Amino acid sequence: MLPVTVFMALLCIAASKPKKHHYQVERATAVTDEEEQVSAAAPAPAAFPTPSGGAREQNGAPKTLAAAVLVTDVRSGEVLYEKNADAPRAAASTQKLLTALIVAESGYLDQSVTVQPVDTFAEPVRLNIKPGEFYERIDLLRALLVKSPNDVARCLARDNAGSIEVFAEKMNAKARALGATHSHFVNPNGLPVPDQYSTARDLSIIARAAYANPTIRSIVCLPQLVFRYASGRTRELQNTNKVLKSLAYCNGMKTGYTEAAGHCLIASGTIPGRDVIVVVLGDSKAGVWRDASALLSWGLISM
Amino acid sequence: MSDLFQEQLQALRAQSLQRKLREIGSAQGSEIEIVGRHLVNFSSNDYLGLAADPLLRRAAIGAIEKFGVGAGASRLVSGTQSPHVALEAALAKWKCVPAALTFSSGYAAAVGTLTALASKRDVVILDKLSHASLIDGARLSGATVRVFPHNHLGKLESHLEWAQRELPEARRIVVTESVFSMDGDQAPLGELIELKKRFDAILLLDEAHAIGVLGPNGRGLAAELGLERQVDVQLGTLSKALGVSGGYVCGSRSLIDWLINRARSFVFSTAPPPALAAAATAAIEFLASAEGEARRIMLWKRIVRLGAELPAAPEASGKSGGAIIPWIVGDEQRALDLARSLQREGFLVPAIRYPTVAKGAARLRITVSAAHTEAQIAQLGEAMRRLSVGDYGPVAAERRSSGVGT
Structure with missing residues (x-):
């Protein structure tokens, strides 16, 4: 695809050469009636459809009703579009990407974890793992990223750091090390507590680090997962990320919702030569998929 | 013997399942000619537009x-x-x-x-x-x-x-x-x-x-x-x-x-x-060449463009992992009707039915090619948004998993 500037330049050249226009008009009149109807009914090709009926920002990004948005080119780190990206907000379960990153980087993922009673004291959504059961870390990590169970987040965090409090310290240290300095984390799952916040920009930084981790990359793209309980019973977990399931070029990331945070989604996408991460915070239930899809598509093909 | 086939064919017709060949009077490409009409072709597997290169x-x-x-x-x-x-x-x-x-x-x-x-x-x-x-x-x-x-x-x-x-x-x-x-x-x-x-x-x-x-x-x-x-x-x-x-x-x-x-x-x-x-x-x-990679990147830009064009109802759609985008309608006749409407508007998008897919999981199968122009994809998107209102329900995903009748 031509860079926008070149494209504009070509348009100018075309406009300054009226002969070219004549040629195009002649060609248009040469087609059959039926084809003319097609082109009459069709929109202008440049009109990239957007969730809000074609409304777009100055740089062409689709306009959304989300409270905060950040679209980043993963390879260059360039911000393609932002809206309230530095406003402190509840991140809800999207912060599980940070939890997962710490667990994945700590290694020994094929080793077993024993579930403790304290792990199960969590709000829904839960997987209902039981105290005394053994699970491989990797299986818990997969469940965490695909289905977002809060008991699993607690179990992995406690296993990793000894307690939720110490794990939260690790989360804050890790975030700072990555350059996500406008966040404060208190728990591994994003359940609402006072003084826990992040920003679209910080979450994008964290998501980029998670995206670079091969273990996380290979999990967040799974549309579903069969979880095997210690009892031998299996349960099919559907990925909560609906954009993953609808767009070929979406390759994962993480959903989130609490009343305070609204509907949130971090979505990553790839086409050959380009990777984009979209952070959408504080959106509506239906809007979040629509907005993230539109932003992801736009980010991947905008120049 | 021929009567036997007549009966069987009649049964197929009654279920909207009879299939026919259609003659393409042109080379493969983003536009093809069927009985003198030019249609934008969203049905071929010629993903990189190489068939007539x-x-x-x-x-x-x-x-x-x-x-x-x-x-x-x-x-x-x-x-x-x-x-x-x-x-x-x-x-x-x-x-x-x-x-x-x-x-x-x-x-x-x-x-x-x-x-x-x-x-x-x-x-x-x-x-x-x-x-x-x-x-x-x-x-x-x-x-x-x-x-x-x-x-x-x-x-x-x-x-x-x-x-x-x-x-x-x-x-x-x-x-x-x-x-x-x-x-x-x-x-x-x-x-x-x-x-x-x-x-x-x-x-x-x-x-x-x-x-x-x-x-x-x-x-x-x-x-x-x-x-x-x-x-x-x-x-x-x-x-x-x-x-x-x-x-x-x-x-x-x-x-x-x-x-x-x-x-x-x-x-x-x-x-x-x-x-x-x-x-x-x-x-x-x-x-294997740099030009080939550029063509593949072009294909993906077209795939993304179509993704942006199609109406948003992600939970009901099929996950696509490439240039094939399934648009699941469910009912065989409805899929055929949609395909016909699209054809009237100048797009060739095939309806895929039993036995290629399970009964009740009929769909439009849209395939994207690097040869498509952005305009062609935008036009298809506009037509799909206009024609398919009410289709694409969550039931489609359920039916889909009922299996294939091969």
């Missing part, structure tokens, strides 16, 4: 000048001409495997390979949505055939456990596709490889719809995930993104030598025309 035309013409048209004999007798040898060398190099073998069609490659790999003492375990050629090959091999629900690793595992327990001496062959032809979604390849290793099984992966689309230089899903070396038998086609005709198998030297001796669809077919081999070689060399 001058590069391939020149290669074929050059080979015709030198080698004529027919190959004269089967490959094993005297039909293996220099272009056939060059093609298999180019394939092996491109796919980074020791050896490759080409067949007259993808169907022949699948049937020939499976019948050569499996005997009646063996077990073939297939994904339910595997292409008909893979199912036919498995059946024809005489092996015990087991089918697991689409991409269901748990069921695959229990089939493997069963085979290991009940038929410990049997060769276990797991068969799946990397991008499924009618649903467009991908197999969980990493997990499949874990399983096949654990149960000491052979993995046959059909990359037909991933070649040219996924992976560095279009080498497929296994290459995209860096898992090429762990797939025992890589099946693919020259007929889709590569723009020509034929099928291929890539793998170890001993696998290929065995197929040369035992794959009956290879042994008992006249060699494909040398000009086709020359054109396919040109296509592979193109994919």
